[in-house]
Amino acid sequence: MGDNVIKLDYVIPGDDFSVAGEASSNVKKVLNQLGIPPFIVKKATISMYEAEINSVIHAGGGNAHVEIDNEKIVVEITDQGPGIPDIELAMQEGYSTAPDEIRELGFGAGMGLPNIKRYSDELEINTEVGKGTTVRITIRLKA
Amino acid sequence: MQNYFHSVTLDEKRCKGCTNCIKRCPTEAIRVRKSKARIIAERCIDCGECIRVCPQHAKKAITDPIETINSFKYKVAIPAPSLYGQFESKYSRNQILNALRRIGFDMVYEVAKAAEIVSSATRKLISEKNFKKPLISSACPAVVRLIQVRFPNLLDNILKLESPMEVAARIVKSEAAEKYKLAADEIGVFFISPCAAKVTSVKAPYEKEKSAVDGVISINDVYVKILLTMGKVKNGEELDLAGNEGISWAKPGGESIALGSDKFLAVDGIHNVISILEEIENDKLNDMEFVEALACTGGCLGGPLTVVNPYIARTRLKKHIEEARKKSKPDTGEKEYIQDLVWTGNVEYKPVMKLDEDFQKALKKLEALNQINKELPGLDCGACGAPSCRALAEDIVRGIANETDCIFKLREKVRSLAIQMMELEKKMPPVLDKDTNGHGDEDNNESR
Ligand SMILES: Nc1ncnc2c1ncn2[C@@H]1O[C@H](COP(=O)(O)OP(=O)(O)OP(=O)(O)O)[C@@H](O)[C@H]1O
Ligand code: SF4
Ligand SMILES: [Mg+2]
Numbered sequence: 054m055g056d057n058v059i060k061l062d063y064v065i066p067g068d069d070f071s072v073a074g075e076a077s078s079n080v081k082k083v084l085n086q087l088g089i090p091p092f093i094v095k096k097a098t099i100s101m102y103e104a105e106i107n108s109v110i111h112a113g114g115g116n117a118h119v120e121i122d123n124e125k126i127v128v129e130i131t132d133q134g135p136g137i138p139d140i141e142l143a144m145q146e147g148y149s150t151a152p153d154e155i156r157e158l159g160f161g162a163g164m165g166l167p168n169i170k171r172y173s174d175e176l177e178i179n180t181e182v183g184k185g186t187t188v189r190i191t192i193r194l195k196a
Numbered sequence: 197m198q199n200y201f202h203s204v205t206l207d208e209k210r211c212k213g214c215t216n217c218i219k220r221c222p223t224e225a226i227r228v229r230k231s232k233a234r235i236i237a238e239r240c241i242d243c244g245e246c247i248r249v250c251p252q253h254a255k256k257a258i259t260d261p262i263e264t265i266n267s268f269k270y271k272v273a274i275p276a277p278s279l280y281g282q283f284e285s286k287y288s289r290n291q292i293l294n295a296l297r298r299i300g301f302d303m304v305y306e307v308a309k310a311a312e313i314v315s316s317a318t319r320k321l322i323s324e325k326n327f328k329k330p331l332i333s334s335a336c337p338a339v340v341r342l343i344q345v346r347f348p349n350l351l352d353n354i355l356k357l358e359s360p361m362e363v364a365a366r367i368v369k370s371e372a373a374e375k376y377k378l379a380a381d382e383i384g385v386f387f388i389s390p391c392a393a394k395v396t397s398v399k400a401p402y403e404k405e406k407s408a409v410d411g412v413i414s415i416n417d418v419y420v421k422i423l424l425t426m427g428k429v430k431n432g433e434e435l436d437l438a439g440n441e442g443i444s445w446a447k448p449g450g451e452s453i454a455l456g457s458d459k460f461l462a463v464d465g466i467h468n469v470i471s472i473l474e475e476i477e478n479d480k481l482n483d484m485e486f487v488e489a490l491a492c493t494g495g496c497l498g499g500p501l502t503v504v505n506p507y508i509a510r511t512r513l514k515k516h517i518e519e520a521r522k523k524s525k526p527d528t529g530e531k532e533y534i535q536d537l538v539w540t541g542n543v544e545y546k547p548v549m550k551l552d553e554d555f556q557k558a559l560k561k562l563e564a565l566n567q568i569n570k571e572l573p574g575l576d577c578g579a580c581g582a583p584s585c586r587a588l589a590e591d592i593v594r595g596i597a598n599e600t601d602c603i604f605k606l607r608e609k610v611r612s613l614a615i616q617m618m619e620l621e622k623k624m625p626p627v628l629d630k631d632t633n634g635h636g637d638e639d640n641n642e643s644r
Binding site: 061074077092123 | 346348349474477478479480545547549550551552553555556558559560562563565566590
């Protein structure tokens with residue numbers, strides 16, 4: 054007992070805004086099926102949603118890998134996009150490189166990464182310019 | 197255990213066991229078993245979507261037959277404003293209301309009038325800035341129940357003020373009691389309803405112990421009666437006391453506009469409502485002050501118990517709204533009610549999707565669910581009686597379905613059994629094999 058790990062994998066398409074957010078919405082269903090307290094579900098799904106959307110608008114899509122065990126939810130969003138040249142800058146509230154047409158869709162407030170920071174218990178970003186980005190978010194189930 | 201009352205029910209005789217309803221249900225609350233739809237009570241939110249999509253009209257709403265009004269000495273009708281949209285424009289609102297009274301009521305009081313009181317109370321609440329943004333309207337009980345089962349993080353956003361229907365019932369009761377010296381149980385207040393959700397909110401309220409409404413009659417059931425009576429009423433008593441603000445509640449955006457803020461969003465149709473609630477849950481609509489969410493397309497004018505097409509009804513309602521705007525509103529002094537509209541009960545999260553009380557067991561079940569789901573064809577055809585392959589996988593781990601409920605899995609299994617049988621056939625022991633030993637048959641014939 055106790056060593057159960059749930060692994061979930063999703064492809065995040067880069068060319069279809071109508072399905073952006075679907076992976077995090079599916080994960081929300083799963084977390085509710087597990088009976089995880091609503092406020093933790095919210096922390097996990099908002100962080101995952103922001104990272105998922107980032108991979109769509111900044112990196113042409115990617116993959117989501119989620120692991121859930123007794124103690125934590127770990128979300129890993131990986132893309133093969135342009136990478137982030139200056140993470141510290143990207144983490145600042147209001148900083149965004151989103152082009153105008155993306156802003157018209159309601160994205161590009163520069164709040165995604167700061168929100169992930171706020172809602173997650175651990176955040177790790179591995180990025181290499183020209184290669185891609187991996188955002189790893191950990192949400193603890195126990196205080 | 198809790199008892200679940202639901203207005204939405206199945207007419208077994210009519211149901212053919214097709215898959216229309218299971219696919220449209222927003223909470224995956226319907227399964228087909230033995231060629232009949234079954235509604236999972238704790239999941240149903242009474243939105244009436246299945247009533248609308250059923251080609252056999254096998255889903256119905258339990259409402260009170262009009263005869264029930266006779267068990268009260270003093271009978272009051274409180275019609276939803278959506279009633280006005282049902283009749284041709286040549287009829288005035290006052291004609292409709294007087295005709296409604298004539299079919300058997302002693303008094304008629306417009307829910308639209310009470311809606312104005314709720315609007316002022318909401319304006320007050322918003323101006324005090326003491327609420328969680330965005331405030332989500334509680335006008336549609338199906339949406340409140342949807343939040344209870346699917347969006348627990350939004351429970352705090354719900355506007356916890358009594359509905360216009362409840363306020364109307366309270367007002368008429370106290371007025372009638374005072375005016376005619378009647379005891380409370382002698383007065384029967386009946387809501388004339390566009391939907392099943394309102395029936396449930398009267399029979400099993402979530403916001404307080406007991407509803408002030410005594411019965412709910414569907415618009416459908418009074419429609420023809422009103423139409424037939426309409427000719428007989430020319431200039432009845434002035435019953436049309438509501439202003440344009442209250443009448444507008446029948447259409448999407450009506451409740452919002454009355455708030456005098458432009459930071460609102462109005463959404464109608466249960467599936468649209470779900471995507472907006474998702475946005476709110478993802479913190480994407482924090483700049484809104486108010487979200488008006490209505491389960492029916494076209495708002496209450498599109499309620500499952502209404503008669504005419506919601507778009508026609510909206511055009512007709514517009515005329516009543518304009519007329520009310522021009523008319524000066526009589527001050528009937530209900531303002532005093534604003535003070536005590538806050539809910540006494542609390543709406544709680546109903547974790548109906550949870551796989552197991554025990555987290556470890558839930559993890560195990562989820563793992564099994566994912567495994568089973570992977571093996572299913574992923575066609576979401578519905579032939580198994582579940583809305584999707586994943587839902588069937590969920591039912592299997594819950595122990596209420598089998599893998600062979602999937603017709604593709606069944607076929608696979610039949611085929612592999614057939615192959616096994618063929619192989620066994622080849623291995624028949626010589627004594628039983630007809631081809632090598634013909635005597636067996638002769639023996640049998642002789643012994644008969
Ligand atoms: N996966 C990624 N690949 C490349 N660049 C990224 C990625 N994620 C974020 N960035 C960069 O970091 C910036 C800040 O990201 P953040 O999510 O905070 O804001 P945003 O996506 O621009 O706007 P918002 O999230 O508010 O819609 C982005 O504008 C982009 O330049
Ligand atoms: S939108 Fe109106 S008619 Fe439809 S379920 Fe909600 S309250 Fe009833
Ligand atoms: Mg972002």
